Amino acid sequence: MSGPSPTGRHGRWRDQLIALGWLVVVWNLLWGDFSWGNLVGGVLVGSAVLLFFPLPPVSFGGRLRPRALLVLAVTFVTELVSASIHVAAIAVRPGYRPRGAIIAVRMRIRTDLNLALTAELLSLVPGTLIIEVDRDNGVLYVHVLDVRRPEDLTDSRERILAVEERIVRAVGSAAELRQLSPSVDRR
Template identity: 75%
Template sequence: MTAGGRAGGEPPARGRRRDQAIALGWLVTIWVLLWGDLSWGNLLGGLVLGAAVLLFFPLPPVSFGGRLRPGPLFVLVVTFVAELVSASVHVAAIAVRPGYRPRGAIVAVGLRIRTDLNLALTAEVISLVPGSLILEVDRDAGVLYVHVLDVRRPEDLTAAGDRIRAVERRLVRAIGSPAEVRQLDPKPDTGGESP
């Protein structure tokens, strides 16, 4: 990190404008997806609404210090789609099974990378998969509280936590900084034991 808190010596004002442009792009994309129709009217409406949101409800700056890695990003997208289909089939099977009452549970999962961006992205990906829902995010401790559906035994709770940490690992490998990737799998201490 250099002056202004940005990688590469980028001036803070220029970096802030870039971050706002990226946020505006995402807001327009979400607006068009919500309407389900790519038209000039929806693009213009998304631009106006997105600009108003950024102007009247400014968010604290969240800078992106990572880099996009196409291979891990492809793995993230493919595994997300596979989990989405699998979970949808599972929830549909539960819904049509006569007389079956699924048991839910709340799992607390501590994330290894505690940046706001990682917490938000991991929470979003988890919430998009049917059968899991983020109930709370403890920002200071880096813990997600997740409601999971159809828990039958204690091993299901462990599996849910492992699945959430796997999502975090795939996200960080796809878009995280080199330092964050190193934090995922710290090297074991090879030094000798102290007496």
Template identity: 75%
Template sequence: MTDGPPPGGGVPGEPSGVPPAAPAADAPAPAVGRVGRWRDQALALGWLVAAWMLLWGDVSWGNLAAGLLVGTAVLLFFPLPPVTFGGRFRPRALLVFLATFVAELVSASLHVAAVALHFGYRPRGAIIAVPLRVRTDLNLALTAEVISLVPGTLILDIDRARGVLYVHVLDVRGPGDLTASRERVLAVERRIVRAIGSPDEVRRLDLEPTERRNP
């Protein structure tokens, strides 16, 4: 059962706390050369293959081949606007992100299983609006994908212009759960940006909302 939108966030409209359209600092990156385009396509293919294997829940050569085939078909027949990678890889932060993601995956799976096995209990859901601090297309896509892979949370909509994710969360028992869910989404964004974001994007994580809108 899904409740109505909670105060300060919810279904599309004008939820409080949602910043206006993204500033020029978060505008799409300028065009890149052929090498840059191939690099971006390779990164996109890698993420598609990883998502495919995670969704199947089986790491095997067959799933790897199928993921490569499906990912290549998606990039060829359903081309999306180019999302240029302008950040830098930080191995230590990337390991922290991966380890935390696996831990949250296990914890959320156990929680959802416990809810499913709790006979007679009817979990309540809610839809929350979470404004991200780094509103690039790449960060929106990666954060939304990671959130959707964790059981109990699902991305329903993305406001690209405002950099807002609309997330359905399961088993909401009070306002504290809504706050904790927003903090979890922002924590995922923080770990992604610290792992592969540019220095400017990392700096923006700690700015107040007014400073982010008026750099």
């Protein structure tokens, strides 16, 4: 049977239509008015964006796990608030000069989706910033703020890997869950 697979041509068209729908919504939100003109303009601009700047296909082989997704969301909000307070305290402390560091963290799950989700969540938390993503080797280069001792680097690596683990537990496949073993080299 040589027909297109569900994730083949039909899946690609579905993904393109979903992306177009979101681009139209964003276009209307940017204009601040949902009108027929903005709707048509959004379809035209969104179609041009998808035609001239095509996104690479991102496959999703996992499944959503509501409980793990809730843990991911609650932990993210907790880290967001805690990091915001920490960065604010650094900003108002007179004479204090925080030291930053750039660390390389090898991800255990090297799919594009996992790298992107992990990088996005890390970038949203104050005090961490993604400097570079090495797709081929599955390495994130992350700038971390307020490093005072070598243990802070180890703690930052473990925190980044914990974010990756929560993401995989929330949306990963069974094979990806098996890869989350502690015996994997984390350098």
